[in-house]
Amino acid sequence: MKVLAAMSGGVDSAVAAARAAEAGHDVTGIHLALSRNPQSYRSGARGCCTIEDSNDARRAADVIGIPFYVWDLSERFHEDVVEDFMDEYAAGRTPNPCLRCNEKIKFAAVLDRALGLGFDAVATGHYAQLRTCADGLIEMHRAVDHGKDQSYVLGVLDQGQLAHSYFPLGDSTKTAVRAEAAERGLLVADKPDSHDICFVADGDNAGWLKEKLGDRAPNHGGPIVDDSSGEELGRHEGTVGFTIGQRKGLRIGTPAPDGKPRFVLDIEPVSGTVTVGPRERLAVDGLTGIRPRWCGTVPDRLAGPGVTVQLRAHGDEHRAVVERRGDEVTVHLLDPAYGIAPGQAAVIYDGTRVVGSATISATVRAAVGATA
Template sequence: MRVIAAMSGGVDSAVAAARAAEAGHDVTGIHLALSRNPASYRSGARGCCTIEDANDARRAADVIGIPFYVWDLSERFHEDVVEDFMDEYAAGRTPNPCLRCNEKIKFAAVLDRALGLGFDAVATGHYAQLRTGADGLVEMHRSVDHGKDQSYVLGVLDQEQLRHSLFPLGDSTKTAVRAEAAARGLLVADKPDSHDICFVADGDNAGWLREKLGDRAPNQGGAVVDESGAVVGTHTGTYAFTIGQRRGLRLGRPAPDGKPRFVLDIEPVSGTVTVGPRERLAVDRLTGIRPRWCGAAPTRLAGPGVTVQLRAHGDEHRAVVTATDSPDGPVVEVELLDPAYGIAPGQAAVIYDGTRVVGSATISATARVSAVQR
């Protein structure tokens, strides 16, 4: 097959490209220029998509012996990922830009361009496995390295995208991948993994949003209140908060019981942030919109192997999942058999049946255990 290997400049994508070439594929390496300001260099393990990363990817391609190009998708990335991130936070929701990038950029814009150029597939360094099921559909499963598993951020891929994807690292551990990179003479063997959101290189999401949103935010400040409505603090913008947050609340009045308080609700129009005890964060009902199915859309999923993951590298929660249609579009209702804590609208609920990824949906609403009639 003719394969495009997306090379970020890190160790995982370099080894994935090398394995694809070694498997006999005709591989071309590409680095995605996603930043509008690529002149900045990464700081430690933060950020990515810099000139340093592009150079690392080029050197890795030279060692592997494959052609290498840089594709500038910065405008598309800004529109589909960065703008979406800002809009979601301004609306009081908590998005995951990595899922949006996989959906809109790596397995849409890149794959579309690759197919248009006559390539057959896109290979990446994600830790996930692809298998062909008895029905002939391509199934995506968790990586053998559960600590590194990235199937959660790939839960937005549909069947057509999976048919044109390769994940060469799905059967390996991170330790083995680093050792292989060193054995292959790849200089990125010991390069630190990038953390946080790639376009917020210093990790200060609130500061970045404050700078970028400016007058676009629905309010520039408001009250922090407890569940009784009593004002316990103030803030400079709701976009600095997410459901379940504990740190950085700057409350002037301690809780009567002396226990920590967490963000329970965010109302961006009025600028009100409500805080309370951790137990009030418990939810066991989720409503999801804009579902993305990896294969055929299910109607109901139940059983011991059905779980939902609500954060990247988060816990799995046993669940019953029902997919229905509404006047506003498809809806996914999730009953969690074990309560989850600190779940915010905007997050992704990725649905599993055993190790197989069934699909995902964007959480639009949650219901707290105490509010549900048993």
């Protein structure tokens, strides 16, 4: 099989490329140049998007003994991921740029180009497993290492994309992958994982958004109000500095009557109003999802002990009943979830199998007093 290995410069993608080559595939390594100005992206050994990451990927390809190229997808990345990130926050939603990057860049732009060049599959260092059923349907399942499982951010892939995807690390633990990298002589064996958003250099999402949005920001300040009384508790400089469920950085001088911390419950970008209240008011037991993407057969209804929904990367699984209504998905959570915001992805599972995903457009608050 002719395989294009996407190499970020981190340990996972390096070992994935090495395993693909060792399995006898004809492997070519590529590094994606995603920044218009690489110096403005995060620096340090973090495994994504910097010049040093490109150099690390090239050195790994040399050790493995495969050809290596750099593909410039900076314009596509800016349009489909960075602009989407800004637009979503400006509208008061909380997006996941890594999920969008997988959907629009790694398994769309890269895969399309790879197929056009005669490659059979794109290999990445994601922790997920693919299984081919007797009828030819390809299922995606959680990785063996549940602590590193990345099926959540791959829940946007459809059957056509899965048919040309290759995840060599799905049956391994991260500890084993690092040990294997060291044995193979890959210098990235001990390189730290990347956790922050790659295009936010200092990790300050709110500060970056305020600077980049400028006049596009929906407001330049507004009130912070109490959910129960409607009392104005303070002022803020822009709603892009807040997310649903946020506790820190509210700068509210007046303590709550019960002395407990307050959390962001709602963000209204047009009026600039940020509503805060107690943690129990964050509980939701229902949500609506739009723009669904299905990994295989499109279901009408899913229910049963194995049906769960994951609402954030590495978040908990919530037992659920899922129904498809045209281009929308409704989810009833059997166990309330906390701090769920429009814009996040709801990824649907049946056991370990990924069924599909949808973008949360609205949530339904659980009755006060409900427990998780």
